[in-house]
Amino acid sequence: MNQHLPEVTMYYAAGISDEGIINGEYIYESIEAANASGLDYTTATWAILKDAVGRGQVYPERIIFTPQGRFIWEVFFNCKEEEEFNIPYKCVYRAVGAPVSFSEAVEYHMFWNKGSELVRIRVEAGMYKAVIKNWNGDVVVIKS
Known part of the structure; x- marks a missing residue:
């Protein structure tokens, strides 16, 4: 499915x-729309996209390139009723192709370590690797 989605920055x-x-x-x-705005702009980061969710801005059905990696909008429902009423129990941007357990480990760390920053997610030697900088400067690596 992901290979057929448009890829955007x-x-x-x-x-x-x-x-x-x-x-x-x-x-x-x-970039044309950003230029036309007349405002100073930067490439949207994973954190910016995550914060935009709180304002109701989501970008489904596309792969988004960020300085931290490639992400896709994922929506999860617990039951048929949630899906019928479009009330998901969880919505997140996840690394494209990453195992669910890896994505959940990254999300768990970011949730419990307020002020931490996702530096990057990359695929190295067939494994997903997340580098996170905690608020105190410690670097944490999570691998799939």
């Missing part, structure tokens, strides 16, 4: 007032 920009207050956050699906 998203761009993030924030409108900032003269007083330094953020008055709008934007995610663009092309």
